[in-house]
Amino acid sequence: MTDTLSTAGIPMRWVGPLRISGNVATTETRVPIATYESPLWPSVGRGAKVSMLAERGIAATLVDERMTRSVLVEATDAQTAFTAARTINARAEELRALVRTCSRFAELIGIRHEITANLLFIRFEFATGDASGHNMATLASDVLLKHLLRTVPGISYGSISGNYCTDKKATAINGILGRGKNVVTELLVPREVVDGVLHTSAARVVELNIRKNLLGTLLAGGIRSANAHFANMLLGFYLATGQDAANIVEGSQGVTMAEDRDGDLYFSCTLPNLIVGTVGNGKGLDFVETNLDRLGCRAEREPGQNARRLAVIAAATVLCGELSLLAAQTNPGELMRTHVRLERDHTTAKDEV
């Protein structure tokens, strides 16, 4: 039913270097971005340049990590669902042991549930080493679900995935309960760099962030999101590093904050749902291996450390592009002028205006 295998060659460039510090990595690195949108490269590049002019660069703090899968079971009634939920909680240790038999790397670190009518959603949370963990979590959940169906009275199969996970859908649960890496990035941009490189002021970036990212997204009916274009940087970075780029859907839900600190600009991007891995699907391709290697994410390290490094580099890349675009939008006409110029330079085709 399927054709011969070929490839879609997405234009890719390395941008930077950018400077990173924090609880995962202290490094300076260039970053690969694969995109059809050529203005993205110089945009991230400008942010990267700013990061090199700040003493600590981008401080990236990894706050949490887990991969989740929610299964769905039907119970005889709500009381039976409730009893089942309590039974499952009480048997957490047994379930943890079961997961250890599925995989060298998967570890069951949490269980949450919610009952509606006679339906019980069970959300399993796993540590998954250097893998983003979709498959590992699904496999482990499959084993757990079979076991529960056999041993907990009054429940039957509903679904291996109840959309309460949530994978590749924009929801509130991932940010509140955790899914993927939760990374906070911060950059203190000296006043003269705000002026000289970003051509704006801290006060104007702060005001724009409030009005556009916080208020504008709210009025549009956004859900747990306040940023200008996290999705663009994530897509480019994900494609270049062999990630499942459909995870930009939840990855793009994050928050940009800015403060005017006596003319210096405190700028921060929080990405609570950043899903990355250095092993797994997409990782065997030559250019992916090369890119991960060049990013220092294929080193011999404790399991999970390569993925964490990749996460903070991804998050720092997001900050660079976000900062640059917001700065541009503080100036009337700048965005359009830049786009027109850059696309003339970089692209082979564009909107026929």
Added chain:
Amino acid sequence: MTDTLSTAGIPMRWVGPLRISGNVATTETRVPIATYESPLWPSVGRGAKVSMLAERGIAATLVDERMTRSVLVEATDAQTAFTAARTINARAEELRALVRTCSRFAELIGIRHEITANLLFIRFEFATGDASGHNMATLASDVLLKHLLRTVPGISYGSISGNYCTDKKATAINGILGRGKNVVTELLVPREVVDGVLHTSAARVVELNIRKNLLGTLLAGGIRSANAHFANMLLGFYLATGQDAANIVEGSQGVTMAEDRDGDLYFSCTLPNLIVGTVGNGKGLDFVETNLDRLGCRAEREPGQNARRLAVIAAATVLCGELSLLAAQTNPGELMRTHVRLERDHTTAKDEV
């Protein structure tokens, strides 16, 4: 600041053919999907096979199309913002004329606004021919905004984009007011095909759709979304056809509905925010041109018709993958078995479980 240009070669296959009817195109076509997730190919392929076994195939109805950009202006106070909004409405014809000077293809077809405090968000809606229209809309909005700032009293520049557009963020506004193509796809699967090809029953698909897509997403705190994995198919199709794939963020907000019609399965996917174009960024690359050509989307047609054809093919592709996954999830263990088998066959690397 940037490196030499290379490419990220995403694995790509043609899948199908699938059968489409409706108010845009009646056709049978194979579709290209570029992805790191190899199980996606046979999954879409199974849905495509089902579409060939239904008399009309997938009925795809294009319901709306527009591209939007919201600008933000600050007014002296709310009363001034309100007066400005009414002035802008009253001068719609003048603004339409102005847009016609920006582009051969852009046409201003609507204006909406919202006031909060002294801030006025103005959402311009455009027809953009065969382009997805991001750049065209931004350019036209830039011209409109400059004009308004010069001629409407009491307002000053806020932002060229107020996040009330909304681009690449999951919000409610795009579905309610329209952005991109709004396409409804429907497929009536005969009972014997539900059984023989999908290995399930209409009743079980209906039940799963209610519990997983409608209820599960709701409980997860989703926004205007009820589907299993629209994002996966959109990403693969977007990458293969030169689209800005970051638009899967809003594109993935859509609704799957299913009905049991005497054992036959009525299955429908509605994509209210489907952003595609056949000209513009990403379109000059050889493989993209080839793919668009093979899809019949580079023909000599009235402006807009190629993009509409591409939209209904994209939407039909989404339905194929959605139907196949839901059917699989009605059966305990099937998803995992299929993934394990397919990845063994297709991929070069996977999660080290």
Added chain:
Amino acid sequence: MTDTLSTAGIPMRWVGPLRISGNVATTETRVPIATYESPLWPSVGRGAKVSMLAERGIAATLVDERMTRSVLVEATDAQTAFTAARTINARAEELRALVRTCSRFAELIGIRHEITANLLFIRFEFATGDASGHNMATLASDVLLKHLLRTVPGISYGSISGNYCTDKKATAINGILGRGKNVVTELLVPREVVDGVLHTSAARVVELNIRKNLLGTLLAGGIRSANAHFANMLLGFYLATGQDAANIVEGSQGVTMAEDRDGDLYFSCTLPNLIVGTVGNGKGLDFVETNLDRLGCRAEREPGQNARRLAVIAAATVLCGELSLLAAQTNPGELMRTHVRLERDHTTAKDEV
């Protein structure tokens, strides 16, 4: 099946006066608040006092008004639903005439629709004079729906209300498309009043508003809402003036904005979904009539003007309570101290701590 009629006597006080200006009313008035939460009275009272110390008081701008009801019809398929939607749009004038036969006051001012699968949601928008308009809109929609079912081919009855209205549910559609009155209130508080009456500074209120109302609500997964406690003031005002207080659900979705203007505090509350009426259910009761009369909302005026006046008074009352609470929360311990003191003074029972 029901008992004899009695009454639940909710404690009520008049608070103020507060000063209002703007495009609906220029007035100074006390306002009635019925509540079990006694600290609400002095809280609103403090805001009212601040309004009297500002030259223009609270500027209240009415930006929009409409009442809505969405009906739901099932079509043969999506194409039929689409054709029906276009037919309905084309026959708007005929539908407007039909509505005029239902009521002296109802006027059909807009029609929106959305299609999902073979389902068509039609959202009728009405002007409803001085009534909040729930019943008027339902009656008119009932007539419209019957007429459409008789005259538009391929559609059948789904529901008289499709939850796309939306009544008493927190959604995004009411703010985006309009439902009830949309009122923006603004108050410029001189620096010395911020300090002397509110015991805080503009900068601290601004910072708290960003972090608590905009960011905190966002992180909690809020929808089109950024305020501290609009619901409290609305409930108290609604009960005292005979409103259907269940409309606080959508009424509480609104936005507080604050700016530090050289030490003066610009403070604004936008209520896009404020549903009030001066005729209709609840209005025949003696205390309600007295209260409406005392508020100047039972005068001989052009239809709609009394309700508009009531709306801006309601919105101004909300601002008073919101300002006071935010100011209190800028100071560690103040909220608790105030609550403890006030409840000792005002209430007959409280949490047994």
Added chain:
Amino acid sequence: MTDTLSTAGIPMRWVGPLRISGNVATTETRVPIATYESPLWPSVGRGAKVSMLAERGIAATLVDERMTRSVLVEATDAQTAFTAARTINARAEELRALVRTCSRFAELIGIRHEITANLLFIRFEFATGDASGHNMATLASDVLLKHLLRTVPGISYGSISGNYCTDKKATAINGILGRGKNVVTELLVPREVVDGVLHTSAARVVELNIRKNLLGTLLAGGIRSANAHFANMLLGFYLATGQDAANIVEGSQGVTMAEDRDGDLYFSCTLPNLIVGTVGNGKGLDFVETNLDRLGCRAEREPGQNARRLAVIAAATVLCGELSLLAAQTNPGELMRTHVRLERDHTTAKDEV
């Protein structure tokens, strides 16, 4: 600044009896509803009648209970916020002991946090006995916050409430993490009762629930909500029993599910955010005391049991009204006919149509 105290006398009737079973109470009781919307009484009454015709009546399962308050602190940077969060978790036992010194009834049962930029939101979860617990939770949080500010390095006061609680705002967090009582109600209506009392069929209720409550609310941009009018019943019951009725904002976020079981109707309402108490504000008023007493919620019981009983009665009341309205809306014209008739009988004034 405030007037003399008077009362707003909301019309009140007792409706029922309704039959309840489940893990909290087995009882038959009439319920008081205070409302300006007179059709609500017979609507709930019809549902109550149905509950008496089902063997077990309404099975009400209490699944969870807690009251929450989120404080907000500012940290030096994200790393400091992260360290503080871990410190707080590690000192949970100490904090629990501290809470026990604040109140005889409050118990700290959980702590959650979220970090954005350098801001740390800490959500404390409490058991609060028979009180709804707003004040108890605020008082305890005030003490906890002061203690943390003194003993955890690098953090300073942000707010006593960070809107991450969330009180009286419609968000996702309350349902996901829990706030108030979480009650699931279920009623199996025999086919002949569906037909004879509700004048509809199970299949039609199921279909309407999917299209209106699940899909319609979703399209409107709802958040964690799928019901017709929970808010109405909650408001009436809350006012009659001395509750803080502004909590209907989050209380109205709940889910109605229906199944056709061979012609019998399985009907369920899940209320995950049901905030009620039998002591505290509003409880000293004579009619409230009488009502609570008559509901059996002032008995000598273990602390918390009276509030739990009140919660399941409230939830059962919601089910009665929800069932009756949905049944009515399955029949074209019935809603309007009923409203017109009932309001003629019951009300003293209505919309002048």
